[in-house]
Amino acid sequence: xxxxxxxxxxxxxxxxxxxxxxxxxxxxxxxxxxxxxxxxxxxxxxxxxxxxxxxxxxxxxxxxxxxxxxxxxxxxxxxxxxxxxxxxxxxxxxxxxxxxxxxxxxxxxxxxxxxxxxxxxxxxxxxxxxxxxxxxxxxxxxxxxxxxxxxxxxxxxxxxxxxxxxxxxxxxxxxxxxxxxxxxxxxxxxxxxxxxxxxxxxxxxxxxxxxxxxxxxxxxxxxxxxxxxxxxxxxxxxxxxxxxxxxxxxxxxxxxxxxxxxxxxxxxxxxxxxxxxxxxxxxxxxxxxxxxxxxxxxxxxxxxxxxxxxxxxxxxxxxxxxxxxxxxxxxxxxxxxxxxxxxxxxxxxxxxxxxxxxxxxxxxxxxxxxxxxxxxxxxxxxxxxxxxxxxxxxxxxxxxxxxxxxxxxxxxxxxxxxxxxxxxxxxxxxxxxxxxxxxxxxxxxxxxxxxxx
Numbered sequence: 001x002x003x004x005x006x007x008x009x010x011x012x013x014x015x016x017x018x019x020x021x022x023x024x025x026x027x028x029x030x031x032x033x034x035x036x037x038x039x040x041x042x043x044x045x046x047x048x049x050x051x052x053x054x055x056x057x058x059x060x061x062x063x064x065x066x067x068x069x070x071x072x073x074x075x076x077x078x079x080x081x082x083x084x085x086x087x088x089x090x091x092x093x094x095x096x097x098x099x100x101x102x103x104x105x106x107x108x109x110x111x112x113x114x115x116x117x118x119x120x121x122x123x124x125x126x127x128x129x130x131x132x133x134x135x136x137x138x139x140x141x142x143x144x145x146x147x148x149x150x151x152x153x154x155x156x157x158x159x160x161x162x163x164x165x166x167x168x169x170x171x172x173x174x175x176x177x178x179x180x181x182x183x184x185x186x187x188x189x190x191x192x193x194x195x196x197x198x199x200x201x202x203x204x205x206x207x208x209x210x211x212x213x214x215x216x217x218x219x220x221x222x223x224x225x226x227x228x229x230x231x232x233x234x235x236x237x238x239x240x241x242x243x244x245x246x247x248x249x250x251x252x253x254x255x256x257x258x259x260x261x262x263x264x265x266x267x268x269x270x271x272x273x274x275x276x277x278x279x280x281x282x283x284x285x286x287x288x289x290x291x292x293x294x295x296x297x298x299x300x301x302x303x304x305x306x307x308x309x310x311x312x313x314x315x316x317x318x319x320x321x322x323x324x325x326x327x328x329x330x331x332x333x334x335x336x337x338x339x340x341x342x343x344x345x346x347x348x349x350x351x352x353x354x355x356x357x358x359x360x361x362x363x364x365x366x367x368x369x370x371x372x373x374x375x376x377x378x379x380x381x382x383x384x385x386x387x388x389x390x391x392x393x394x395x396x397x398x399x400x401x402x403x404x405x406x407x408x409x410x411x412x413x414x415x416x417x418x419x420x421x422x423x424x425x426x427x428x429x430x431x432x433x434x435x436x437x438x439x440x441x442x443x444x445x446x447x448x449x450x451x452x453x
Contacts, residue, residue: 001044005030012053019102021329025109025354026053028361032436035425046452048444055108057081060101061151063129065144068137077148079127079155079163082108085446088159089125090115090382090389092166095173099130103329107166110353111382113439114375117414120386125161127152133168134288145176153181158189158392164385165194167328170240170285171206190392193385197397202388204403205381209351210244211404212380212411213324213372217349218252219415220370220431229253232271232320234345236260236313237327238284238291241351241378245324246277258315260306260327261291265315268294268301312336319343326351334359341367350374365430376414376435383410 002008005027012026030049037044059079067073078101081089091111094104104126112124129148133141156163165174174194181191188200195201204211218228231254235242238259246256255271259280268276276298283289295303306313316323316336323345325331329352332340337360340348348364349372350356356364356373364371384407391397398406418434421441427433 005034008049016102016105019105021106021354022102022109024358025106028358028432029109029113029436029440032433033440036437036440039425042448043444046448048447051447052083052112052440052443053109055080055082055105056084057155058101059127059152059155063131063144063148063151065140065147067140067143073144075129075131075144075148077127077129077151078104079152079161080104080108080125081155081161082124082126083112083443084123085443085450086116087121087123088157089161090122090164090385091124091126092128092164093169093173093177094126094128094166095131095133095168096128097130097132099128104128106329107353110375112443113436114379115382115386116439116442117376117417117435118379118383118386118410119413120383120410122162122382122386122389125163126166127163128166128169131168133173138172141173142176145173146180149177149180150184152177153184156181156191158191158389162190162385162389163192164382167239170194171196190389193388195388200388200392202384202391202403203398203400204407205384205388206240207244207247208384208407209241209378209381210246210326211248212383212407213241213326213349213351213377214245214248214252215380215408215411216372216377216415217322217324217347217370219412220347220349220372223419223429224370227252228322231255231322231347232257233322233324234258234315234318234320235324235326235351236265236315236331236355237325237352238280239326241381242324242326243277243281243284245326245351246272246280249324250274250277254322257320258318259291259294260315262306263290264292264303264305265313266291266294266301266303267315267318268298270300312339316340317343320345322347322349324349324351325355327355328352329354330357332356332360334363336360337363341369346370348372349377351378353378361432365432368429371431373432373435375439376418376431379414380407380411383407
């Protein structure tokens, strides 16, 4: 039995060699939970933490498909079914060249705690492929998705595992995946979320992750008697999460001034407005272009290319009060975090999964800024996926206002749970500890009730 966090991590690293993102995610959670294990020795005796770190099932398979030139291509497909103690596995599919076992295990591990926080009965899972949809035709994406689902369909189901979208998997991909599932199973069930509105999707689902991270930031500000009204906000990314973060910031009277993609970022000191956001949505969702076109279109906006070799991203040096990292994991390192704080940022609400490195997180906590970690702040997406599952089960469709109201209520409840757990275990205001502890307790208690399985 591990006597310290270091002992425990030594075992994790030895068992999961080379999976650095997974090691990072586990270490952050275990540090928060060690005092809980000291107070609740029954968890230690039942090896709850060891079991939570081990996936219940890992599915790995080949995905052969034919491109438009008639060439056979082979990708690798994954599904990590991490923990089903409180409900069917739930988590996105990611199509991106960086996808590997370690990244998906980190995402699935995070998803367990995030889903627990939502108040909905959902376990944690994640999946995807190293396939890159960028630059592929619709027909190539369709053929890939059909091949991918031809294996995945054996392992998922409305009461077993309900995948959703993630990076590289939007409405187009979900449509192709669902069509193939329906054909193979000869049934119409809510086995994927993020579906089209005409065939079982939920209003607000595309918006939910971005909206939720803004709602969480508003709740954090509320603890200091402040609102988002008039605040300058920097947002990274320009995909689904970033777009709807900007939309909700505009709804609440804030001024978003940046967006980015993998090549660089735009800074618009005048702030994005509805017209500029509509241009970004058309650029990214329809034309699938690069964000630098924004600076060519709108006067006063500048574009800066990102050079990974310099060791920091100048986007995080833009003067602002609030930051919404909404691109990908580890996009804010210690230097970026210092630049953020130095440029006046005192609210960070993570729309992406684990976008801040451990050194960056430590700096945020040391500086006592309002820092909402991804597993809490970006739980709006999976929350609304859960609401989509409920609507599918009931054969009902709720109005936009009703779904948004439920989402807002869930984000308030997540914030409250984080605050209360952090207070109860002696670290008031620490949302990292609060989210980890609140998420863990619900899953751990369910695991204890269900025995050693």
